[in-house]
Amino acid sequence: MLSSFLSVNREITVGQWPLVKRFLKGIFNLKPSLPRYQKTWDVNIVLQYLMTLTPVHMLTLRVLSYKLVTLLLLLTGQRLQTIHCFDLDDINVTDSSIYIDVRTLLKCSKPGSHLQPIELPAFIDDDRLCIVTVFKEYLLRTSSFRKTQKLILSCVKPYQHVSKATIARWVKTVLQLAGIDITIYKSHITRSASTSAAFQCATSIDTILKAAGWSNDSTFRKFYNRPVSKQNYNDNFSVKVLRSQKLSN
Known part of the structure; x- marks a missing residue:
């Protein structure tokens, strides 16, 4: 300069x-x-823990919120900021998928370029990891006291929209309960863990870049791609992340 x-x-x-x-x-x-991290944690460890949080209708609102935000971060490859901005007016939920068109200014937004709509299909392989199931239960559970269209609410009265710091704290709690060393790994590394897991599953670079909102692969290769367990399946980003835990067994 x-x-x-x-x-x-x-x-x-x-x-x-x-x-x-x-x-x-x-x-x-x-x-x-x-680089802060030379390697990333195995997504399988956290997915295995999330599978124990079932059935969703029996979970407390706090635990359900923990499961929802962690799955959203892993399955979208997005920053905490993006999850924090999710608005119900921009979300369409069906039995087969969740369609999210983020209309809020994000870190990756610039003139002529914005995050592509996010589509999360129902995970039919295992209902315990199905984002549609968790999402619909969360909407049902919060419908009686919801006063804002922002998706993620606090777990106690007055049930306001939570801050990014709160979401980060929830994710760190899940990582710790799953057995991840949170003295080394912070909540934002879910982005690296999920994209690296998808890449090791033979997901195309174009699919990863579109999911994470990167314009070129140099950002992913330099800062986010770290050694992680190998998996292999079809080319849907969120399904790849979920199926990574099955192939490691």
Whole structure:
């Protein structure tokens, strides 16, 4: 940025000045900018735990909320911000799928580009991991006290729309209960875990980029693709993530 406005002389900018280059190299050596995670946790571990939270109609509202937000993060490959923005006016739920068209400005939004609509089909292989089943139960359970169209509500009165920090805390709780070391992995790494699991299942790069909202694969390969268990099935992103736990057995 400084090089755009300042120059040492007509031939060299501040960014190319040898003393500045040496200084920045020294900063890198003292505090290198390295990836936070060299590997990610196995999605199978969390999915196995979520399978124990059944039947959904017997769960408390808090546990049901935990299961819903964790499944949404894993099956969409989205940030916490996206899940936090989900609005019922933008969601169409049927017995076979959930269709979500996010109309809120997101981190990935820019002129001429926005997150593509999200479609989550019912997972017929195992009803315990079916997002449609969990989603419909959550809507039914919250219908009597819902005063906002925002999807995720608090579990106690006055049942307001929760913050992103609350969702992050819920996800960390699920990870901890599932056996994930939360001193190493934070809630936002669900994005890396789900996209890496889908990639190891032979999901096409185009499908992953569309699901996560990335414009090119360099972001995924550089920052999110980490070693994870191998799986293999059809090319639907959410189904790939769910089926990853079956193939590891």
